Amino acid sequence: xTALVQPPPTVQQVYVLAGEVHVATDPTRFSTVLxxxxxxxxxxxxxxxxxxxxxxxPDLPPRDVGSxxxxxxxxxxxxxxxxxxxxxxxxxxxxxxxxxxGGACISASRVPEPMRxxxxxxxxxxxxxxxxxxxxGNSSTGGNIGVKxxxxxxxxxxxxKKLIPHTRAPQS
Amino acid sequence: xxxxxxxxxLVVDDSPSQREYIKLLLADQGFVLLEAGNGREAxxxxxxxxxxxxxxxxxMPEMDGFEAxxxxxTSNLTAGIPIIMVSARSxxxxxxxxxxxxxNDYISKPIHKMDMLNKIYSLTGRPLV
Numbered sequence: 001x002t003a004l005v006q007p008p009p010t011v012q013q014v015y016v017l018a019g020e021v022h023v024a025t026d027p028t029r030f031s032t033v034l035x036x037x038x039x040x041x042x043x044x045x046x047x048x049x050x051x052x053x054x055x056x057x058p059d060l061p062p063r064d065v066g067s068x069x070x071x072x073x074x075x076x077x078x079x080x081x082x083x084x085x086x087x088x089x090x091x092x093x094x095x096x097x098x099x100x101x102g103g104a105c106i107s108a109s110r111v112p113e114p115m116r117x118x119x120x121x122x123x124x125x126x127x128x129x130x131x132x133x134x135x136x137g138n139s140s141t142g143g144n145i146g147v148k149x150x151x152x153x154x155x156x157x158x159x160x161k162k163l164i165p166h167t168r169a170p171q172s
Numbered sequence: 173x174x175x176x177x178x179x180x181x182l183v184v185d186d187s188p189s190q191r192e193y194i195k196l197l198l199a200d201q202g203f204v205l206l207e208a209g210n211g212r213e214a215x216x217x218x219x220x221x222x223x224x225x226x227x228x229x230x231x232m233p234e235m236d237g238f239e240a241x242x243x244x245x246t247s248n249l250t251a252g253i254p255i256i257m258v259s260a261r262s263x264x265x266x267x268x269x270x271x272x273x274x275x276n277d278y279i280s281k282p283i284h285k286m287d288m289l290n291k292i293y294s295l296t297g298r299p300l301v
Contacts, residue, residue: 015264033268036290057284057286057287106271106276106295107297109252112297146271146277163271165245165271
């Protein structure tokens with residue numbers, strides 16, 4: 001893991017909210033904070049383009065939802081939209097690389113794995129990436145800790161900060 | 173097969189209309205719904221009723237969501253109760269602080285019913301109905 005480098009002032013910095021999809025042709029540092037949500041960092045270093053999403057829910061919406069912004073809250077349309085936008089910029093699935101983050105289950109109780117929304121989000125995202133033939137690089141999903149992700153669109157570099165709770169020890 | 177007790181969900185928000193809206197979204201789930209107008213009221217209700225999950229706003233008078241969550245995490249009796257932060261302030265620093273303060277997940281306003289239900293059921297280990 002490389003040390004976090006502050007981007008030069010010319011690099012745009014964009015905070016990504018839940019349900020959003022962003023792509024960039026100019027060097028951009030994206031950041032997002034994830035619990036059970038999942039972010040796909042997708043990039044093509046040969047073109048210097050990249051993008052990110054932040055999906056909240058697995059699979060597809062139960063029925064038609066209104067706006068495209070609403071639709072991308074779900075993992076399958078949210079990931080497909082990210083791929084489509086980078087292809088529109090001239091990339092192709094075979095030259096794209098993906099890194100995945102998030103999908104945690106931060107619960108004190110023993111939640112069976114299939115019921116964890118984070119695990120379901122990861123599975124849904126992977127199904128779209130695999131179907132598109134996109135190769136997957138170093139990723140970190142699951143676990144029981146929220147994370148902050150920083151992603152440089154032009155290089156594909158990612159830094160992950162674990163958000164370990166700093167609460168005092170419980171008292172009886 | 174034994175029937176599970178209905179989930180007790182505590183809704184904490186200083187806006188009565190927002191509490192009503194959340195209760196409306198959850199009305200068809202068979203939950204026992206409790207409500208509090210700030211963090212201090214929430215702490216009292218948690219100690220009395222021990223809810224299964226808490227939906228916690230961030231900005232509130234008297235005691236905000238961060239402070240209330242931090243208090244809940246300091247007692248063995250309440251440290252394990254899942255807290256879902258619900259806030260319009262889904263900016264970077266607030267979300268970081270929510271996780272660092274011990275919350276389990278967050279929902280950004282405007283609230284999407286399916287997102288809220290997915291997180292409630294996932295964190296409590298109950299199947300989505």
